[in-house]
Amino acid sequence: xxxxxxxxxxxxxxxxxxxxxxxxxxxxxxxxxxxxxxxxxxxxxxxxxxxxxxxxxxxxxxxxxxxxxxxxxxxxxxxxxxxxxxxxxxxxxxxxxxxxxxxxxxxxxxxxxxxxxxxxxxxxxxxxxxxx
Ligand SMILES: [Zn+2]
Numbered sequence: 394x395x396x397x398x399x400x401x402x403x404x405x406x407x408x409x410x411x412x413x414x415x416x417x418x419x420x421x422x423x424x425x426x427x428x429x430x431x432x433x434x435x436x437x438x439x440x441x442x443x444x445x446x447x448x449x450x451x452x453x454x455x456x457x458x459x460x461x462x463x464x465x466x467x468x469x470x471x472x473x474x475x476x477x478x479x480x481x482x483x484x485x486x487x488x489x490x491x492x493x494x495x496x497x498x499x500x501x502x503x504x505x506x507x508x509x510x511x512x513x514x515x516x517x518x519x520x521x522x523x524x525x
Contacts, residue, residue, distance in 0.1 A: 400522040417442040460506035
């Protein structure tokens with residue numbers, strides 16, 4: 394009896410953090426890094442397994458909801474941290490911390506909201522180790 398071929402399984406977290414394709418975990422989803430000023434576009438398809446990332450026009454609009462959850466979690470954490478560390482009641486202190494935080498974290502939110510949408514919220518899209 395022939396043994397099934399053993400595939401090298403790639404871990405989820407490194408693939409997710411480095412924004413690799415959710416199906417093969419080898420190909421890149423983004424062409425450039427998160428803080429690239431020149432290009433933040435998602436590649437049209439995986440260069441390794443040819444998965445088309447945008448399944449239909451406007452597919453990534455759903456990533457707005459994931460990004461919304463990110464920003465709420467970040468702002469609540471920042472507000473609690475500011476309150477604990479400064480104890481201030483002045484709203485300008487909170488605004489002065491939160492506005493730069495939103496600007497600094499927006500590339501992260503943009504990038505990982507789409508990655509989480511692809512990895513966990515896309516029906517029928519799962520990891521195929523035989524494509525690695
Ligand atoms: Zn792929």
